[in-house]
Structures are given as structure tokens and as C-alpha cells.
Amino acid sequence: MNENNQNATSYQGEKKHYVAIDCIIFGFDGQKLKLLLIKRNFEPEKDKWSLMGGFVKENENLREGSERILNELTGLENVYLEQLFTYGEAQRDPVARTLSISYFALINIEDHDAGLTKSKNGEWFTFDEKPPLIFDHDKMVNKALAHLQYKAALHPLGFELLPEKFTIPQLQKLYEAIYDKELDRRNFSRKILSTGLLIDTGEKYEGGNTKKAMLYTLDKEKYGSQFNDFHYFTPKGFF
Amino acid sequence: MNENNQNATSYQGEKKHYVAIDCIIFGFDGQKLKLLLIKRNFEPEKDKWSLMGGFVKENENLREGSERILNELTGLENVYLEQLFTYGEAQRDPVARTLSISYFALINIEDHDAGLTKSKNGEWFTFDEKPPLIFDHDKMVNKALAHLQYKAALHPLGFELLPEKFTIPQLQKLYEAIYDKELDRRNFSRKILSTGLLIDTGEKYEGGNTKKAMLYTLDKEKYGSQFNDFHYFTPKGFF
DNA sequence: CCAAAAGTGTTTCCGTTACACCCATGG
DNA sequence: CCATGGGTGTAACGGAAACACTTTTGG
Numbered sequence: 001m002n003e004n005n006q007n008a009t010s011y012q013g014e015k016k017h018y019v020a021i022d023c024i025i026f027g028f029d030g031q032k033l034k035l036l037l038i039k040r041n042f043e044p045e046k047d048k049w050s051l052m053g054g055f056v057k058e059n060e061n062l063r064e065g066s067e068r069i070l071n072e073l074t075g076l077e078n079v080y081l082e083q084l085f086t087y088g089e090a091q092r093d094p095v096a097r098t099l100s101i102s103y104f105a106l107i108n109i110e111d112h113d114a115g116l117t118k119s120k121n122g123e124w125f126t127f128d129e130k131p132p133l134i135f136d137h138d139k140m141v142n143k144a145l146a147h148l149q150y151k152a153a154l155h156p157l158g159f160e161l162l163p164e165k166f167t168i169p170q171l172q173k174l175y176e177a178i179y180d181k182e183l184d185r186r187n188f189s190r191k192i193l194s195t196g197l198l199i200d201t202g203e204k205y206e207g208g209n210t211k212k213a214m215l216y217t218l219d220k221e222k223y224g225s226q227f228n229d230f231h232y233f234t235p236k237g238f239f
Numbered sequence: 240m241n242e243n244n245q246n247a248t249s250y251q252g253e254k255k256h257y258v259a260i261d262c263i264i265f266g267f268d269g270q271k272l273k274l275l276l277i278k279r280n281f282e283p284e285k286d287k288w289s290l291m292g293g294f295v296k297e298n299e300n301l302r303e304g305s306e307r308i309l310n311e312l313t314g315l316e317n318v319y320l321e322q323l324f325t326y327g328e329a330q331r332d333p334v335a336r337t338l339s340i341s342y343f344a345l346i347n348i349e350d351h352d353a354g355l356t357k358s359k360n361g362e363w364f365t366f367d368e369k370p371p372l373i374f375d376h377d378k379m380v381n382k383a384l385a386h387l388q389y390k391a392a393l394h395p396l397g398f399e400l401l402p403e404k405f406t407i408p409q410l411q412k413l414y415e416a417i418y419d420k421e422l423d424r425r426n427f428s429r430k431i432l433s434t435g436l437l438i439d440t441g442e443k444y445e446g447g448n449t450k451k452a453m454l455y456t457l458d459k460e461k462y463g464s465q466f467n468d469f470h471y472f473t474p475k476g477f478f
Numbered sequence: 479c480c481a482a483a484a485g486t487g488t489t490t491c492c493g494t495t496a497c498a499c500c501c502a503t504g505g
Numbered sequence: 506c507c508a509t510g511g512g513t514g515t516a517a518c519g520g521a522a523a524c525a526c527t528t529t530t531g532g
Contacts, residue, residue, distance in 0.1 A: 406484090407484085407485090408483080408484070424483090424484080424485090425485085425486080425487090428484090428485075428486090429486095447482095447483070447484090448482085448483090449481080449482045449483040449484075450482080450483055450484045450485080451483095451484080452483085452484060452485090453484085453485085475493095
């Protein structure tokens with residue numbers, strides 16, 4: 001029955017399964033939170049929309065696989081990537097029983113290789129515009145969004161979605177996009193600055209037609225060490 | 240190469256993988272937080288300690304599998320069970336490449352079938368006494384403990400580890416065991432009661448040799464609806 | 479009646495909120 | 506010089522922390 005050669009302690013009575021990885025890729029364009037999807041030009045479910053995914057290779061670590069799949073669509077490396085959940089309903093994939101490990105990616109939308117993405121039929125959608133997805137991919141997206149909202153409230157996660165240098169108003173816009181709610185400008189600013197995670201670059205943002213905002217960078221040192229601390233970036237009773 | 244019959248849209252070029260489920264089972268004995276492990280009387284790694292686990296069956300949902308495996312060792316059903324993380328380093332299992340999906344279980348230690356557990360070579364350990372485990376199971380345990388600490392700080396999770404009726408001092412002992420820190424009795428009591436999750440049963444705990452504490456039950460209704468709310472059961476700056 | 483643990487009350491303090499006010503820029 | 510958005514300051518409020526005090530029970 002089994003394709004492998006057996007030895008005394010192998011798992012010969014057990015069944016094997018297809019295992020896929022699907023990536024939920026979030027980006028931010030300065031105004032809205034977006035999701036990167038692909039229009040499938042291959043079977044199954046050709047011409048429908050889905051998450052970017054792929055099968056786990058024979059000798060590939062899961063993290064490597066997720067990085068490979070993300071890279072194939074965006075050209076990016078060293079991206080914020082976190083394993084989220086493994087979907088394993090026996091009937092979730094009508095073609096054949098397949099497990100899917102979902103990975104959650106946050107990218108600065110300006111950094112990705114737009115040509116590569118286009119060549120793979122990738123497209124960015126706001127949540128308003130998002131088409132229905134194949135299989136249980138809508139469920140995956142919902143869980144990932146909930147996770148983003150949950151985690152960004154407690155940990156300095158949002159910075160991953162912004163350019164290297166950013167202003168506090170930009171960061172606020174991002175948080176407002178994540179939670180679809182407005183925040184008080186003055187309190188937000190003080191709360192963010194009080195974390196000590198931001199370094200003033202001395203530069204000012206060029207582009208606004210009013211007072212130019214100060215540009216900050218992340219203090220990578222503190223960011224790493226404080227990442228698992230609690231920060232409460234959202235107002236009390238926010239949820 | 241592949242054992243299945245193929246059709247036009249099957250995944251014939253892809254590799255399949257063994258997929259296991261391992262359960263990290265937490266219990267509380269009134270004083271200490273404990274972990275349920277098994278001494279393996281089967282290969283591989285016979286006579287060593289490991290988590291309770293098993294392979295995912297051909298047509299079994301993952302949640303069903305985790306419930307089956309937990310039930311085999313404890314006799315319990317309807318237990319708090321949460322999928323945690325999927326371990327998939329290519330070399331994590333020296334016998335054959337195997338993915339392992341870890342599940343996190345919280346049980347009331349009094350409820351389980353001690354005879355069944357014993358017959359499966361199961362044993363409860365405090366974290367002080369825990370032996371080294373096979374493969375990457377120590378890593379799984381550490382991640383599960385971190386998750387318990389994280390989640391119990393924000394959600395009313397601890398109740399799962401206590402009997403149906405419990406006292407506030409018992410609940411406090413549990414939190415102190417989870418975090419290995421002492422809490423202020425008076426503030427803890429007020430904080431817990433302010434959640435409105437506890438119902439006074441009118442009874443008193445029999446067993447202490449001083450003043451008998453009041454017995455409470457969970458308000459299941461509120462528990463369900465508030466489970467995803469933030470509660471902050473631990474003091475500020477606790478971590 | 480004493481020790482030990484449980485329950486209730488109170489003051490202090492600090493972080494959050496909800497504001498007002500000032501500053502810089504382009505048209 | 507004015508509209509718009511960015512930056513800084515502050516009073517009031519509320520929840521948490523740190524206490525003291527009272528009550529119950531067994532020995």
C-alpha cells in the first residue's frame with residue numbers, strides 16, 4: 001500500500017496526506033487595508049479567485065515553504081510571516097483530501113514586485129471589493145483578519161505594513177483601517193510615542209499640502225525586545 | 240508513484256506526508272499546574288516520555304482526531320481543546336518525515352479516568368519534575384505553556400481547569416500556579432467578581448480548617464458570550 | 479481565645495480620556 | 506491670510522494598587 005520502503009519502526013500502517021500552504025497577504029496603501037489574491041489560471045477551480053498557495057515539498061520545512069510561496073508571488077524575502085492555523089476538514093478540498101496550513105503575511109505594499117505579481121494574476125483588493133474565494137479560503141481570510149486585529153491591539157505589529165520611514169498620522173490611518181474605526185489623534189500620538197519604539201529621523205514627510213509631519217523609524221532593537229510585551233495600542237473597550 | 244487513482248484535476252505530481260496530532264494536556268490539582276505525559280511502550284523511542292499523540296486517519300477531521308486522541312488517554316469528551324501550531328521541520332521525526340499538529344487541552348484533573356490513563360502509561364508531572372521528551376515535544380510544551388499564560392491573562396480560560404464548583408481562593412491559586420507569581424488576594428477577588436462571570440451557589444467549601452470559602456459556578460451564558468472579550472486577569476506589567 | 483484564612487472597605491495614585499490651544503504649509 | 510492638518514498641553518475621570526479591618530472556623 002505504502003510507497004516507502006519500510007523498516008522496523010516505520011509508520012507503515014498509517015495514511016499519508018497532501019499538505020498545502022496558503023498565504024493570507026495583507027498590505028496597506030496609505031488609506032485602506034488590502035489583501036493580495038490570485039485569479040487561478042490552473043485547475044482546480046480555474047478562473048476563480050483564491051489565496052496564493054502551494055504544496056509542501058518532500059524535504060521542505062514549513063517555514064521555508066511559506067517563504068517560497070510568498071516569494072513566488074511578490075518577489076519579497078524577510079517578510080513578517082506567521083503560521084496561523086491548519087485546516088483539515090476531510091472534505092475541504094473536493095479534489096482530494098488536503099490539509100492546508102495558513103500563513104499570515106504583512107508586507108509594505110510599495111516594496112513588492114508589481115510586475116511579478118501581475119504575471120501571476122495577483123491583484124490587491126480592499127475588503128469591500130473582495131470576491132468570493134474557493135474552498136474554505138474565505139474562512140481563512142476572516143480568521144487572519146481577526147488575528148491581525150487581535151494582535152495589532154497588543155503588539156507592535158502594524159509597523160510591518162508601513163515603509164521604512166513613516167509619520168504618526170500614517171500609522172494612525174493604518175490602525176483606523178485595521179479596525180475600521182476612528183481614533184483620537186492626540187491620544188494616539190502620545191500612546192505610540194510613549195512606547196519608545198519610534199526614532200525621530202529629523203526629516204519631514206513631503207507630499208501633504210498642509211503642515212508636514214515628522215518622519216520616524218522603528219527602533220529595531222527595542223522592537224525586537226518588546227515585541228512580545230503588551231502595549232495596548234487601541235483605546236479601552238475597543239472591541 | 241502515487242497510491243491513488245488519478246483524474247484530470249488530481250494532485251498527482253505532489254508528495255504526501257504523514258500527519259500526526261500531539262496533545263499538550265494541562266491539569267491543576269489545587270496547588271500546582273500539571274502536564275499529562277506518557278511513557279511509550281511502543282516504537283519509536285520506546286520507554287521514553289512523550290506527549291500523547293496519534294496519526295490523522297484517512298477521513299478524519301483534525302478536530303475529531305484531537306478529540307479521539309485525548310479521549311483514548313483520559314476518557315474525557317467535551318474538553319477545552321484548541322489547535323496551537325503545526326510542526327513541520329523536515330527532520331523533526333527521525334523515523335520518517337511527519338508533520339505534527341499540536342493541540343492544547345485544559346482538563347479538570349478530577350474528572351479524568353485515572354485507571355485508563357494508568358493503563359496507557361500516562362502520568363501527571365509538575366513542570367519541576369517533567370522529564371525530557373522525545374523529538375520536539377519539549378518545544379511544543381514550552382509553546383503551549385506560553386500560550387496558556389498569554390491567553391489566561393486576557394480571557395476567562397482558567398475556569399476550564401477547575402471543578403464545576405470552585406472558590407475564589409482556588410481560582411487564585413490556579414492563576415498563581417500558571418504564572419508562578421503571587422497575587423493580591425483582595426484585588427484578585429474584586430477583579431474576578433467584577434467580570435460578572437461567577438454565580439454564588441450559596442454553598443461553602445468543605446475541607447479547609449479555617450473560614451470556609453464561598454463556592455461559585457461559572458455563568459455559562461456570559462462565559463460563552465464574553466470569552467473573546469478582553470478581561471485582564473493579571474496585574475498590569477505582569478509579564 | 480488564638481491562629482489562619484476568607485471577605486469587605488478605603489485611600490492613593492497613575493494612565494486614559496476628552497478636550498483646548500498653537501504651529502506649519504500651500505493656495 | 507486662511508483653511509487644513511500636525512504637534513503639544515492639561516484638567517477630570519476612573520480603575521488599579523496598596524493598604525486596614527472584620528468575620529469565620531478549628532483546635
